[in-house]
Amino acid sequence: MRKTERYKVEGSSSLWQIYKTVSFWKVAKCFIVIEIARIMPFLAVKNWMYRRLLKMTIGARTAFALKVVPDTMFPERITVGSDTIIGFNTTILAHEYLIEEYRLGDVCIGDRVMIGANSTILPGVTIGDDAVVSAMTLVHKDVPAGAMVGGNPMQVIYTKEQRQQQSTEKS
Template identity: 70%
Template structure:
């Protein structure tokens, strides 16, 4: 189970109550910053924008590819370690608005993590150091350090131990 905080709502679905949970002006500002960062070709500028304007925790030498979408409502709940790659058009969500409740959860991405293009990371997920996520993956649960994961629904394809064994097999 993902690590999220659950907040029940009455009457209308939770998205109708969105501006009771987050300021309209915060969302508007974040939307503008994210849209600018999505097309900015300079990693250092993107990281600066994410840290300065969105309050994200972004490590050194981390690269957000073109068109990445961090959570527009709660980007401060996203942490990405050092020297990681977030692939093209990946979405990092820290919130879920559902019919009877909304959920918030930290997204923690470790050091030297590679997330393939067009992936979606759901709230409350931790991706361990040195993990690899294949393109198009829905990351709906934690990924252990060093693992290779992929698919929809996501599954662990190789553990860190199995990945190391595969590397040893390829050495001459």
């Protein structure tokens, strides 16, 4: 189960009530910053924008590829470790607005993680150090450190121990 906080709403759907949960001006600022960062070719500038303007926690030498979309409403709930690569067109969500409730959850991505292109990471997920997420994966639950995962729904392809065993057999 993902680690999310649940907030019930009454009346119209939670998305229709969005500006009761987050400021319009915050969403507008985040949207503008993210759209500029999506096409920013300079990784250091992009990381500076995420850290300083969106209050995300980003480790040293982390690389966000072109077109990555961090959460536009709660980017401060995203933490990414050092030496991590987030692949092209990946979406990292820290919120989900449903019919009768909305949910918020921290996303924690470890050090030396590789996330393949076109993946989606849902709120409340932790991806452990040295994990590999294959392209087009829906990360709907925690990823153990060192594991390789993929698919929709996500499944563990190799555990850390299996990956280490493969490496030693090839040597």
